[in-house]
Amino acid sequence: MIAITRMRKTLSVLGACSVLFVCATFSSAAWAQAGYVHEVSGLASIQPASDKARPAKAGDTFEADTTFRTGVDGKVIVKFADGQVITLGESSALRVGTYRYAANDARQSASSLDLMKGEMRYVAGIIGTANNEGVRILAGESMVSIQKPGGADFIVSVHPDPKEIGFTVVAFGEIAVRTPYGPVHRVANDEYAPWRPGRTPPEPLPFAAAPAVVQAAAGELWATVLPPGAPVTVASAARTIGAIAAVTQAEVAAKTDPRLAGYVDAVANTVTMQRGSGGSAAANVGATFEAGTSFNTGADGRAVLKFTDGQIVVLGPGSTLTIDQYQFDPNNTKASKSVVDLVNGGMRYITGNIQTENHEGINITAGASIVDILTTGPADFTVVVNSKDPDKQQEIGVARVSLGEIAVFTPYGPISKIETDRSNLWGPKKSPTDPIPVASALAVVQAAVALQQAELPDNSPVAIASAALAAAAQAEANKAQALANANPENAQLRAAAQAAVDLASATTQAATAAAEASAANVISAMLGTLPPTAAGAAVAQIPASPVPGPVALVVPTATPGAGGGCTGSRC
Amino acid sequence: MADSPTPNRSPRTAPGSGAARAGHRTPTRWRQAAYAALFVLLALTAVQCARLGLAGLFVQTAQREIDRSTAVALYPGMAAFPVRMPGTRAIRDATHYFSNSLEYTADNPWALEGMGTLNLASMRISRTPRQALDVTRTARLRFRQALQQRPTSPFLWANLALSKLYLDEPDEELLTALRYADALGPWEPSVQQTVLFVGLATWQSLDAELRAALVRSLERGALRNRQKMFEIAKSYRRFDLVCAIRKYEDIAGPACAKAAATAVSGEPIRQGFRR
Numbered sequence: 134m135i136a137i138t139r140m141r142k143t144l145s146v147l148g149a150c151s152v153l154f155v156c157a158t159f160s161s162a163a164w165a166q167a168g169y170v171h172e173v174s175g176l177a178s179i180q181p182a183s184d185k186a187r188p189a190k191a192g193d194t195f196e197a198d199t200t201f202r203t204g205v206d207g208k209v210i211v212k213f214a215d216g217q218v219i220t221l222g223e224s225s226a227l228r229v230g231t232y233r234y235a236a237n238d239a240r241q242s243a244s245s246l247d248l249m250k251g252e253m254r255y256v257a258g259i260i261g262t263a264n265n266e267g268v269r270i271l272a273g274e275s276m277v278s279i280q281k282p283g284g285a286d287f288i289v290s291v292h293p294d295p296k297e298i299g300f301t302v303v304a305f306g307e308i309a310v311r312t313p314y315g316p317v318h319r320v321a322n323d324e325y326a327p328w329r330p331g332r333t334p335p336e337p338l339p340f341a342a343a344p345a346v347v348q349a350a351a352g353e354l355w356a357t358v359l360p361p362g363a364p365v366t367v368a369s370a371a372r373t374i375g376a377i378a379a380v381t382q383a384e385v386a387a388k389t390d391p392r393l394a395g396y397v398d399a400v401a402n403t404v405t406m407q408r409g410s411g412g413s414a415a416a417n418v419g420a421t422f423e424a425g426t427s428f429n430t431g432a433d434g435r436a437v438l439k440f441t442d443g444q445i446v447v448l449g450p451g452s453t454l455t456i457d458q459y460q461f462d463p464n465n466t467k468a469s470k471s472v473v474d475l476v477n478g479g480m481r482y483i484t485g486n487i488q489t490e491n492h493e494g495i496n497i498t499a500g501a502s503i504v505d506i507l508t509t510g511p512a513d514f515t516v517v518v519n520s521k522d523p524d525k526q527q528e529i530g531v532a533r534v535s536l537g538e539i540a541v542f543t544p545y546g547p548i549s550k551i552e553t554d555r556s557n558l559w560g561p562k563k564s565p566t567d568p569i570p571v572a573s574a575l576a577v578v579q580a581a582v583a584l585q586q587a588e589l590p591d592n593s594p595v596a597i598a599s600a601a602l603a604a605a606a607q608a609e610a611n612k613a614q615a616l617a618n619a620n621p622e623n624a625q626l627r628a629a630a631q632a633a634v635d636l637a638s639a640t641t642q643a644a645t646a647a648a649e650a651s652a653a654n655v656i657s658a659m660l661g662t663l664p665p666t667a668a669g670a671a672v673a674q675i676p677a678s679p680v681p682g683p684v685a686l687v688v689p690t691a692t693p694g695a696g697g698g699c700t701g702s703r704c
Numbered sequence: 705m706a707d708s709p710t711p712n713r714s715p716r717t718a719p720g721s722g723a724a725r726a727g728h729r730t731p732t733r734w735r736q737a738a739y740a741a742l743f744v745l746l747a748l749t750a751v752q753c754a755r756l757g758l759a760g761l762f763v764q765t766a767q768r769e770i771d772r773s774t775a776v777a778l779y780p781g782m783a784a785f786p787v788r789m790p791g792t793r794a795i796r797d798a799t800h801y802f803s804n805s806l807e808y809t810a811d812n813p814w815a816l817e818g819m820g821t822l823n824l825a826s827m828r829i830s831r832t833p834r835q836a837l838d839v840t841r842t843a844r845l846r847f848r849q850a851l852q853q854r855p856t857s858p859f860l861w862a863n864l865a866l867s868k869l870y871l872d873e874p875d876e877e878l879l880t881a882l883r884y885a886d887a888l889g890p891w892e893p894s895v896q897q898t899v900l901f902v903g904l905a906t907w908q909s910l911d912a913e914l915r916a917a918l919v920r921s922l923e924r925g926a927l928r929n930r931q932k933m934f935e936i937a938k939s940y941r942r943f944d945l946v947c948a949i950r951k952y953e954d955i956a957g958p959a960c961a962k963a964a965a966t967a968v969s970g971e972p973i974r975q976g977f978r979r
Contacts, residue, residue: 323939335908339939342905344872345827349836356831415834 167232168213169194169371171360172378175223176204176419176605178636186632187639188602192375194367197232201225202632203251204609205417208357212370216258216362217244220354222290225251226629230269236364239263248272249625250293254354257284257306259364272310273297275328280307280319287320288351296330302340302351310334325351394459395440396421396601398590399608403431404448419605421597424459428452430478439600443592444471444485449517449584452478458496463594466490475499479517481584483592484537488512500528502559503542507550511592512537514551517580529560533581556581596647603637603644610637759808763815766801769794770822795822813853817860820846820867827870843867858889862898874906879914882906886917893929896921900933904940919945926951 170179170193180186182198189201189209201209201221209221215234221227230245242260244267246253255261261268262284270277273291285306291299297313302325310317312328317337320326324337325347340351397406397420406416409425416428416436428448430436436448442461448454458472469487471494480499487494488506497504500518513536520528532541532548533556541548543559551557558578610633617623617630799822805815823843830836844867851860865881868874882903889895903910903918910918925933926949934955937946946952947960 336941338905341939342869342901345830345836345840345870346833346872348828348870349830349833352829353831 166194166214166367167197167199167229167234168211168217169367169374170209171212171218171374172210173208175207176602176609176636176640177207177209177221178202178632180632180635185635185639188606188636188643190375191378192371194371195229197229200228200632202227202629202636204419204605206419206605210357210359212360212365213244213258214364214367215242215244215260216364217261218256218258218359218362219246220254220357220359222252222254222350222354225253227251227253234260234364239267243267243269245269246271248289248291249629250291252288252290252350252354254286254288254357256286256359256362258362261285272301273299275299275310275312277301278309278311280309288354290347290350298327298329300325300327300343300347302343302347304355392423393421393441393597394423394426394456394461395438395444396595396597396604397436398439398445398604399435399437401435402433404434404436405429405431417605418608419601421601422456424456427455437589439590439595439604440471440485441594441597442469442471442485442487443594444487445481445483445589445592446473447481447584447589449479449481449580452480454478454480461487461594470494470496472496473498475516475518477518477520479515479580479584481513481515483513483589484511485592486594499532499541500530501544502528502530504532505540505542506537507540508537510537512539514539515581515584516541517578517584519576527561529558531556531558531578531581594648596644599640599644599647603640606633606637606640610634755808759805759812759815762801762805762808763812763818766798766805766815766818769798769801770818795825798822811849811853813850813857813860816846816850816853817857817863820844820850820863824863824867824870837871840867840870844871856888858885858887858892858895861885861888862895862902865902866898869902869905874909878902878906879909879911882910883914883917886921890921890924891928893925893932896925896929897932897936900925900936904936904942907940922946923949923951930955 170189170191172191173189177189178186178201179189179193179195180200180202181196186200186202195211201211203209203221203223203225205223207223207225211219211221211229213219213232213234215236219227226249228247228249230247231243232245233241233243235241236259239259240263242264244258244260246255246269248271250273255270257265257268257279261279263282265279265282265284268279270289272289273293274297275289275291277287277289279285283306285303285308287301287303287306287308289299289301289310291297299312301308301310301317301320303320303322305322307319307321309319310326310328312334314328314330315333317326317328317334320337323340325340325343326334326337327343327347328334340348343351397404397416397418400416400418404416405413405428406420406422407413407427407429408422413429422438428436428438430448430450430452432451434448434450438446438448438454440446440459440461442463446454453476455474455476456472457474458470461469461471463486466486467490469491471485471487473482473496475498477500482497482504484495484506489510492506492509495506497506497516499516500520502516502518504514504516506512506514512534514532514534516530516532518528518530520530528544530541530543532539532551534551534553536553538553539551541551541557541559545559545561548557548559556578610630613626613630613633617626620626798818802815802819802822805812806819809815820843823839823846826839827836827843830839844864847860847864847867851857851864854860861881862885865878865885868878868881882899885895886899899921900918903914903921907915922933922937922945930952934946934952937943938956938959943956943960943963946956947963953960
């Protein structure tokens with residue numbers, strides 16, 4: 134009897150423990166997952182409190198104490214369990230601090246956000262609607278509070294360096310802002326309130342009276358399509374969004390990759406690009422381009438362009454390059470072609486897969502001259518032309534070969550062969566004994582020599598989207614590190630730099646994996662076309678590495694600061 | 705027939721030539737030269753008229769394209785400021801017509817003004833700050849160029865002030881533009897609205913005279929333009945200005961009463977009654 138009683142007691146205790154355990158498990162899960170990433174575009178990272186930053190992707194879940202960062206052209210939309218939605222604009226950093234959501238008691242719920250830099254749009258969920266005092270939003274050194282229950286939809290932007298400049302625009306609800314320069318008591322619907330150093334914040338103005346740059350920045354965030362503001366079960370919503378994003382990404386990749394010719398791997402100073410008949414825009418690292426795009430470098434500008442087949446073009450200062458045609462199909466390299474026209478200035482050209490697989494597909498002009506690559510293997514050469522006069526009758530040029538052999542058909546006659554480590558100069562001569570003007574010749578030679586001194590990516594084929602993203606991430610990391618080095622006592626900058634480096638590392642790995650996957654697809658496709666032979670299985674006949682590996686380029690280490698301080702990945 | 709001089713024959717070679725005949729011939733030649741000059745002048749005038757006419761026609765066509773567009777609220781919560789927003793196609797077509805007009809007369813102020821207005825419209829649909837800044841700068845340049853041809857146009861001065869507001873340049877040029885716009889177009893409803901809109905945005909930079917001019921503009925606006933003027937003042941929470949004008953009483957009465965009541969409660973700014 135005693136044994137039965139004891140057993141009952143033991144079972145009761147065990148049962149209670151089990152119930153508690155299950156409750157604890159479920160409740161901790163409910164507390165743990167604060168929200169999920171709804172949408173990502175461009176470069177964006179997510180960094181949990183005790184982990185490294187990694188690329189953010191739609192469907193990622195996150196907990197409290199997670200930091201999101203976006204690069205140039207980056208944007209991320211996150212949704213919280215209570216329906217709160219944050220859209221983080223470009224070049225921004227947001228830390229989700231504490232987050233508690235109790236579906237049945239809003240007063241027990243709280244959400245704190247810290248916008249360290251950049252801009253975000255905040256749309257309140259259940260917490261902001263029913264318990265506005267439970268929402269705490271820091272923006273730089275300013276504090277934003279929602280003034281009334283019922284929620285709010287507003288944009289806040291801060292740029293902390295060197296002293297905080299910020300603004301807020303409200304689309305719905307009422308907020309107050311305590312800035313380092315004084316309070317803004319009430320910003321209502323359709324109002325804009327700026328703050329800047331050295332003056333008391335003015336009373337809010339209608340948004341329609343805001344400066345053009347503010348209207349555009351806010352307009353971009355207003356135009357973003359947001360998910361519905363209803364509360365969600367984070368895990369299932371994240372799974373759904375992740376699945377949709379994967380399908381969309383695959384569709385986008387399948388549709389866009391064939392059109393893209395390459396991406397900007399590095400830029401220094403002023404470099405602009407013009408797509409087809411469109412307007413001219415600054416060429417940022419990671420920007421992709423198609424055939425028909427022209428690049429212009431300023432007097433101190435430099436750019437490194439990498440093409441899908443691995444071909445690399447380094448543009449020197451004061452240069453104009455047009456990519457007239459470009460087509461690369463790794464499954465059909467014989468149909469691939471590349472036609473580039475250096476209108477003026479200097480470029481270093483490193484061949485890629487098209488040159489090795491389809492020599493005839495390469496067509497290079499430089500000013501009024503035509504460059505012909507004589508070797509079928511890899512080549513690396515620099516050509517500089519000064520042909521600014523409209524008739525191109527006075528062209529002065531130089532070609533220097535680092536690898537392979539080329540011929541140049543100049544307006545003054547052909548140079549039948551320039552071998553490795555040789556240079557040739559051409560220019561107008563009245564008679565064969567006339568020297569080429571020394572000053573001009575010296576300038577083009579100096580430009581050619583400068584172009585040789587750059588560290589470059591390898592010339593293996595790439596998956597454009599991921600490689601472009603990796604280049605952009607690396608550029609962001611370089612910038613963040615430079616900023617952190619300039620302010621060694623600033624822990625926040627150091628943390629941001631470390632996060633940027635982690636992200637760059639992760640995106641580079643992803644880019645390598647994508648390139649390898651692409652190469653594997655090529656191998657599979659080739660295997661599918663090979664007839665069975667008596668010599669054995671088709672796979673045995675395929676060389677170990679059918680996609681040509683990186684060319685062993687002997688290049689000097691980049692001189693720090695040479696070329697005006699590259700902001701690119703490897704400058 | 706014999707009396708009429710042959711154009712190719714000089715008086716020296718003409719048989720039986722005399723002073724009287726030579727004297728008779730010279731005026732005829734002068735007359736012919738004058739006719740020719742007149743003809744050339746008329747032809748040039750006709751060409752110029754045709755050019756101006758065509759330029760004007762293109763401006764009118766472009767204006768019709770813009771007028772066809774409807775007023776919309778561009779952003780959520782922006783219903784208070786519906787903007788007559790030409791669609792992308794309307795902007796493109798109107799730009800094409802304005803460009804054609806400028807081809808005929810490079811400094812046509814109406815075309816320049818139209819292009820500037822389209823630039824401001826483009827600013828409102830820009831999605832990058834850089835682009836917005838570029839088009840607003842272009843608008844400012846075009847208004848400045850147009851003002852060189854029509855310095856007495858209040859619309860141009862008002863638009864110049866607006867473009868400078870969007871460029872965040874509350875400087876002397878903006879204040880001058882406001883002064884001229886108000887002085888040259890005191891009874892133009894759109895000028896009144898723009899002057900009030902820009903003036904209230906830059907209120908802290910205005911001198912006493914310009915502030916007084918703004919209040920007078922608000923008073924004048926009450927006659928033909930009351931609702932819109934009130935909406936603008938309300939959007940800046942400037943009930944102190946509008947409630948002091950009796951002509952606004954019927955539309956601003958409730959808002960003024962509410963604002964006054966909250967002002968007594970000791971929270972003038974929180975509730976919108978700005979001192």
